[in-house]
Amino acid sequence: MTDTSPDRTERHDPVYDRMAESADFIELRRRYRGFVLPATVAFLVWYLLYVVLSNWAPGFMSTQVVGNVNIALVIGLLQFVTTFLLAYLYSRFSSARLDPLAERLEAEYTAEKGR
Amino acid sequence: MDHQVLTAVLFLAVVALTVVLVVWASRQSSGAADFYAGGRGFSGFQNGLAIGGDYMSAASFLGISGIIALSGYDGFLYSIGFLVAWLVALLLVAEMLRNSGRYTMADQLAYRMRQRPVRQAAAISTVVVSIFYLLAQMVGAGALVGLLLGVSGDAAKNITILGVGLLMVFYVTVGGMKGTTYVQIVKAFLLMVGSALIVVLVLAKFDFNLSDLLGTAASNSGKGQAFLEPGLKYGISETSKLDFLSLGIALVLGTAGLPHILIRFYTVPTARDARKSVLWAIGLIGVFYLFTLVLGFGAAALLSSEKYADVAASGGNLASPLLAEAVGGGDGSVGGAVLLALIAAVAFATILAVVAGLTLASSTSVAHDIYNSVIKRGQATEKDELKVARLAAVAIGIVAIVLAIPAKNLNVAFLVGLAFAVAASANLPAIVYNMFWRRFNTRGALWSIYGGLISSVGLVIFSPVVSGKGLDPTGKNLSLLPTSIDISWFPLENPGIVSIPLGFLLGYLGTISKREPSAEERYTELEVRALTGAGSEKAVSH
Numbered sequence: 001m002t003d004t005s006p007d008r009t010e011r012h013d014p015v016y017d018r019m020a021e022s023a024d025f026i027e028l029r030r031r032y033r034g035f036v037l038p039a040t041v042a043f044l045v046w047y048l049l050y051v052v053l054s055n056w057a058p059g060f061m062s063t064q065v066v067g068n069v070n071i072a073l074v075i076g077l078l079q080f081v082t083t084f085l086l087a088y089l090y091s092r093f094s095s096a097r098l099d100p101l102a103e104r105l106e107a108e109y110t111a112e113k114g115r
Numbered sequence: 116m117d118h119q120v121l122t123a124v125l126f127l128a129v130v131a132l133t134v135v136l137v138v139w140a141s142r143q144s145s146g147a148a149d150f151y152a153g154g155r156g157f158s159g160f161q162n163g164l165a166i167g168g169d170y171m172s173a174a175s176f177l178g179i180s181g182i183i184a185l186s187g188y189d190g191f192l193y194s195i196g197f198l199v200a201w202l203v204a205l206l207l208v209a210e211m212l213r214n215s216g217r218y219t220m221a222d223q224l225a226y227r228m229r230q231r232p233v234r235q236a237a238a239i240s241t242v243v244v245s246i247f248y249l250l251a252q253m254v255g256a257g258a259l260v261g262l263l264l265g266v267s268g269d270a271a272k273n274i275t276i277l278g279v280g281l282l283m284v285f286y287v288t289v290g291g292m293k294g295t296t297y298v299q300i301v302k303a304f305l306l307m308v309g310s311a312l313i314v315v316l317v318l319a320k321f322d323f324n325l326s327d328l329l330g331t332a333a334s335n336s337g338k339g340q341a342f343l344e345p346g347l348k349y350g351i352s353e354t355s356k357l358d359f360l361s362l363g364i365a366l367v368l369g370t371a372g373l374p375h376i377l378i379r380f381y382t383v384p385t386a387r388d389a390r391k392s393v394l395w396a397i398g399l400i401g402v403f404y405l406f407t408l409v410l411g412f413g414a415a416a417l418l419s420s421e422k423y424a425d426v427a428a429s430g431g432n433l434a435s436p437l438l439a440e441a442v443g444g445g446d447g448s449v450g451g452a453v454l455l456a457l458i459a460a461v462a463f464a465t466i467l468a469v470v471a472g473l474t475l476a477s478s479t480s481v482a483h484d485i486y487n488s489v490i491k492r493g494q495a496t497e498k499d500e501l502k503v504a505r506l507a508a509v510a511i512g513i514v515a516i517v518l519a520i521p522a523k524n525l526n527v528a529f530l531v532g533l534a535f536a537v538a539a540s541a542n543l544p545a546i547v548y549n550m551f552w553r554r555f556n557t558r559g560a561l562w563s564i565y566g567g568l569i570s571s572v573g574l575v576i577f578s579p580v581v582s583g584k585g586l587d588p589t590g591k592n593l594s595l596l597p598t599s600i601d602i603s604w605f606p607l608e609n610p611g612i613v614s615i616p617l618g619f620l621l622g623y624l625g626t627i628s629k630r631e632p633s634a635e636e637r638y639t640e641l642e643v644r645a646l647t648g649a650g651s652e653k654a655v656s657h
Contacts, residue, residue: 016640019649028646033551036206044367047199051363054192054345055356062344067326068333072188072345079195080401086202087397091390099387102647109649 015112019105028101035093043086050075118440118452119265125460126260129305130282133467136297137290146655147497150291150504151218151479152381154655157296159388163395166379168299169472170197170370170396171306171403172248173255173465174531179404180438181431183411184423187332187342189349190411192359194404196366201400203543204371205393210386211550211645212377217652220377220542221484223645224549227637228557230493234484236564240541241374241484243568244534245477246514248375249470251530253279253519256466259432263459272523276516279470284512286471287478288505292382295471302461302468307399309461310406313435313454316442317413332415335423342415358607362532365611369535372542375476384654414438422446436462474515478507525595529580532609533571540567540614544622550645552626556634559626567618574610579603 019025053061054072061072148154157165172178175197182190216222221237256279257272264271286294321327333342341347349359370376380389414426414434418441426434436458440446443454482504487495495503544563548555575581583603584593592598607613644650 012637012640013650016643016649019643019647020639025643025647029642032646040203040206043199043202047195047367048363050195051192051360054189055350055359058344058346058350062340068329068340068343069326070343073191073329073343076188076191076195079199080405083199083202083397084401087205087394090206091394094390102386105643105647106649109647113650 015109019109022105022108024101024105028098028105031097031101035090035097039086039090043082046082047079050079118455121452121456122263122459125456126264126463129460129464129467133282133286133298133301133464136301137286137294140290140294140297144291144293147218147501148652148655149293150501151378151483152652153292153296155382155384155652156654157382157388157392159383159391160395161296161300162379162383162388162392163399164303165296165299165382166376166392166396167399167403168301168303168306168468169375169379170400170469171303171465172252172469172531173259173462174251175404175407176306176310176465177255177259177432177435177462178531179407180410180414181426181429181434182348183408184414184418184426184434184438185431186348187336187338187412187415188345189347189359191408192349192363193366194407196363197370198397198401198404200367200370201393201397203368204376205390205397207547207550208371208377209380209389209393212546213380213383213386213389214648214651215550215641215645216381218378218381218483219480220374220546221480221488223641224545224560225488226641226644227549227634228560228631231489233557233560233564234488236561237542237545238480238484238489240537240564240568241480242477242511243572244372244374244537244542245473246511246518247530247537248373248534249473249477249511249515250518250522251527251534252466252470252473253515254522254525254527255432256463256470257519257523258429259462259466262429262433263436263455263462269523273520276519276523279466280512280516280519282467283470283474284508286467287474287508292378292475295468295475296382298471299468302464303399305461305464307403309457310403310410310435313439313442313458314406314409314413316454317409317417317438320417320442328409328412328416331417332412335418335420336415354606357612358609361536361607361609361612364615365532365536365539365609368539368543368611368615370538372538372546373534374480374538374542375472377542378476378479379472381652386648386651410435410438413442417441470515474508474511477511478504481507481511527595529575529608533575536575536609536611536614537568537571539611540571540618541565542567543615544618548622548626549641553635553638553642554630555622555626555638556629556631558629558631559622559624562625563618563622566621567614570617571610571614574605574607574614577603577605578608578610579606580608 063071179193221234224233253276257276260275261271336342349355422437439458440451440455444450482500486503487500541564545560582594582596583601
């Protein structure tokens with residue numbers, strides 16, 4: 001049974017220090033941060049671009065594309081598309097590149113703690 | 116056929132169904148992990164539905180379609196911001212929170228910092244965000260239910276607020292997280308099916324030609340092509356444009372700091388299930404916000420000028436219900452009455468699910484963070500803590516009812532935007548720093564939480580939503596305070612553009628001005644646990 005009491009001073013466990021230095025963990029952190037940090041910057045910039053264009057480029061945004069569909073609507077709908085796409089890409093990336101490492105590390109932890 | 120009778124019957128059916136579910140859920144609940152986290156036994160799909168049920172408030176369902184119906188394209192920002200925000204939760208928050216915490220937002224801060232001060236700060240912020248949000252929902256419910264049942268007057272609003280308050284306290288005290296989750300799943304299902312039905316009926320009227328729908332909406336709205344372009348609502352002046360930017364930032368960064376959303380990540384067995392629940396939620400919420408676009412433009416396109424005026428008089432809230440009536444066959448038809456009653460019942464279920472989630476989040480934090488850790492120094496028994504959690508739910512219910520009744524005729528819609536701004540300014544900086552920055556410490560957490568909280572609430576007090584906006588052409592007061600009082604000096608209605616960077620800056624300054632070696636050492640432990648799940652809380656087996 002892991003100690004999960006809310007008092008953090010009871011929690012310190014050297015097994016975590018050893019895991020943190022393992023090659024698997026260093027690689028897991030590198031892969032995770034390598035994906036989420038650039039992805040977060042990218043979607044926030046893309047979203048803010050949409051807000052800024054709506055505010056300060058009304059002429060461009062109201063250009064009609066097909067019938068009554070204008071660029072503003074297309075960019076708005078593209079925000080949906082990119083959100084779905086990024087969610088899908090992260091799901092694929094994490095199952096293929098993160099989960100195997102995380103599972104291996106967790107199994108090592110469980111073996112060491114004898115649970 | 117009278118739609119009001121049918122509406123009332125469906126309201127009662129929603130209440131009966133949810134009460135039965137909650138009582139049933141209570142029979143499978145025993146300990147703290149059941150009450151706070153539903154035993155961590157929900158699947159990713161179930162939790163994804165429940166997240167949708169927790170998140171898509173009446174403000175989204177009725178409010179966004181209403182803003183689009185009245186102001187056209189500008190209402191679309193809400194839909195986009197509310198959806199894109201989920202990427203923050205997916206990429207940066209959900210999985211790591213699931214692995215490193217237990218029941219509340221404060222858990223993952225307390226993992227490596229000084230327990231009592233950070234729990235106290237996080238609990239105060241949780242309760243403030245939840246009460247603001249709760250108040251907006253309850254005042255909205257008061258106005259809405261009267262409108263939908265065709266009864267007006269203060270008595271009807273008071274009874275509705277009281278009824279909603281009692282129901283949410285019942286759901287939480289009896290059903291805990293399990294009961295609340297079932298209510299949210301039922302609501303998400305009703306909301307998706309109900310709105311999909313109306314959307315299909317609307318699109319069928321235009322032979323599924325979006326351009327025709329937009330064209331008719333533009334000409335019927337009386338505003339022409341401007342109705343389809345940005346700027347109708349927010350493009351009036353440079354100040355209103357800044358307000359739009361501020362709102363946009365608050366929406367996208369607020370979601371992953373909303374306490375009632377954060378605690379949902381604890382209801383699944385593993386971090387991978389937390390990820391799956393967010394993926395399901397993104398799918399559901401995304402489709403739903405595409406629906407709101409059709410509902411809003413559909414209402415502008417299909418409602419008669421008389422009904423459109425009713426929508427405007429309701430501030431937009433009646434757009435979806437009246438649209439349902441119109442596509443069902445119009446005023447006086449059986450189809451119209453049935454669909455109107457259906458959408459009204461969906462809106463009611465929506466309110467109930469959201470207020471239950473908010474009440475649960477705040478009572479959990481009061482019991483687990485304040486009572487057990489701050490007052491009892493972690494020595495409270497599980498039984499006592501749960502007793503306090505139930506008492507806290509009752510107390511929060513009473514506070515919400517007592518605040519909502521006098522506020523029932525005030526314009527409190529700004530409270531939703533404010534709740535997002537507080538969540539983004541006070542909670543998100545602490546959560547993100549804690550997970551990604553080894554050096555982050557207790558002082559940084561306290562400065563960012565209290566600084567973000569005080570600056571966002573403070574700026575709103577001195578903003579036009581509280582005073583100084585004056586009367587609209589019909590003589591309605593646009594601010595919260597009477598027109599004789601004007602204390603406004605902050606020009607924007609949403610404080611996010613100032614308070615969110617301030618929350619991050621204070622977190623940074625607090626951290627670098629003091630070293631806390633123990634917080635830095637334990638970061639290793641937190642990070643390993645957050646990324647691998649080693650030692651994380653397991654599901655309860657009965």
